[in-house]
Amino acid sequence: MENILNQIGIENYIFLSVLLFCIGIFGVLYRRNAIIVFMSIEIMLNAVNLLFVAFATYWQDPKGEVFVFFSMAVAAAEVAVGLALLVSVFRNIGSVDISNLKNLKG
Amino acid sequence: MSTVLIIFYFLSAITLSTAFLTIYSRNPIHSAIYLVVCFFTIAGHYLLFNAQFLAVVHVIVYAGAIMVLFLFTIMLMNLNNEDEVHKPRITRFGAITVFVLLSSALVLIFMYTKPFVGEYPTTGEDFHSIKKLGTVLLDDKDGFMVPFEFASVLLLVAMIGAVLLSKKEKTGK
Numbered sequence: 001m002e003n004i005l006n007q008i009g010i011e012n013y014i015f016l017s018v019l020l021f022c023i024g025i026f027g028v029l030y031r032r033n034a035i036i037v038f039m040s041i042e043i044m045l046n047a048v049n050l051l052f053v054a055f056a057t058y059w060q061d062p063k064g065e066v067f068v069f070f071s072m073a074v075a076a077a078e079v080a081v082g083l084a085l086l087v088s089v090f091r092n093i094g095s096v097d098i099s100n101l102k103n104l105k106g
Numbered sequence: 107m108s109t110v111l112i113i114f115y116f117l118s119a120i121t122l123s124t125a126f127l128t129i130y131s132r133n134p135i136h137s138a139i140y141l142v143v144c145f146f147t148i149a150g151h152y153l154l155f156n157a158q159f160l161a162v163v164h165v166i167v168y169a170g171a172i173m174v175l176f177l178f179t180i181m182l183m184n185l186n187n188e189d190e191v192h193k194p195r196i197t198r199f200g201a202i203t204v205f206v207l208l209s210s211a212l213v214l215i216f217m218y219t220k221p222f223v224g225e226y227p228t229t230g231e232d233f234h235s236i237k238k239l240g241t242v243l244l245d246d247k248d249g250f251m252v253p254f255e256f257a258s259v260l261l262l263v264a265m266i267g268a269v270l271l272s273k274k275e276k277t278g279k
Contacts, residue, residue, distance in 0.1 A: 003226045004155055007110045010226075014216050016118050020125055022209035027129035029201035032193060035134055035180060039141050042172065043125050046148050049164075057155050060229045062242045065160055066250055069243070072167050073257040077264035079172050083179045084271035090183050 005057055013054035020047035034086055034096040038079065045075050114154060121147040134180045138173060145169045157234040 020043060027040030049068045056064025090096055124144040128137045145168040152161035232238070243250050 003228045004110065005226045007108050008114050008154075011216065012114065012118075015213060016121070018212045018216065019122055019209060022205055022212065023122065023125045023129065025208060026201055026205040029204055030193075030198065031129060033134060033185075035176065035185070036129065036137055039128055039137060039176065042141065042168070043128065043144065046145070046168070050148060050151060053152060053155055053157060053160065057157075058226065060227060060233055062233045062238050063250075065157060065234065066239060066242050068160060069163070070250075070253060070257055072163065073261060076167060076171060077260050079175060080264045080268040081271070083175055084268040087179060087182065087272045096183060096185070 003057065003060070005054075010054060010058055013051065017047045017051040017054070020044075020050070032097050032099050034089070034098050037098065038082055038086075042075065042079070045071065110154065114151075117147050117150045117154070120144075121151070134185050135177070138176050138180060141176075142169050142173050145173070155234065156232070159234070159236050159239060 024040045024042075024044030024047065027043065028037050031037055031040070049071055052064050052068050052071070056062065056068075086096055089101070093100055121144055124140045124147070128140040128144060131137050131140065146165065149161045149164045149169075152158075152164060241249070243254060245251065
């Protein structure tokens with residue numbers, strides 16, 4: 001098996017993952033809609049997964065790829081619970097705008 | 107410039123632009139569609155690494171399960187009109203500042219670290235294959251057997267929690 005990183009280079013994947021992660025952080029900070037905030041968290045998780053696979057290929061070790069499966073399982077559980085929370089927030093408040101969640105402010 | 111590099115740049119451009127459009131578009135349904143395209147291009151990146159099983163699992167889990175969950179939630183809340191309130195200017199300015207500073211700092215850090223020279227090592231075997239992954243995942247000596255079982259418990263708890271949280275309360279008006 002030929003290593004694909006001989007043609008692309010690990011630096012390109014590092015830069016791609018960094019930019020994707022920063023876009024996710026920007027989404028969390030910029031948007032007020034809670035669903036878009038969840039999507040930004042998914043983008044960040046995907047950036048990290050991509051870097052895991054890139055370094056698994058770098059070291060020629062399948063353990064990095066196996067870790068991606070656990071990361072996916074945690075992401076699926078997080079999205080299920082988070083969207084259920086959003087549905088119940090929407091029932092109580094009537095919107096998913098995070099600037100309306102001020103009940104703990106006093 | 108080799109063909110693989112051209113494919114990589116093409117996929118990366120689509121990934122970054124659709125990730126940005128996910129955040130930028132005002133309609134949540136459009137955001138979800140852009141996010142599906144972003145996930146498909148990330149699966150394309152996995153295919154470039156020759157990790158076919160991971161690419162298929164990624165498509166099934168993300169583009170299949172998670173995005174359907176997102177789309178149904180959006181439709182359940184009837185959010186397809188853009189009713190986002192006007193953001194305060196300090197929020198926008200702060201978000202853009204953090205984005206520019208963080209991304210430039212990280213890119214500069216990785217640009218000025220020691221660059222990799224020479225050939226990448228190859229073991230000569232297909233370590234992305236299902237056989238190898240299954241051995242690593244389910245081997246009871248030095249594998250990931252116990253975390254695998256705990257992942258199943260985590261998914262079960264998440265399922266029960268989601269059902270409990272989104273259940274309608276009977277004691278309402």
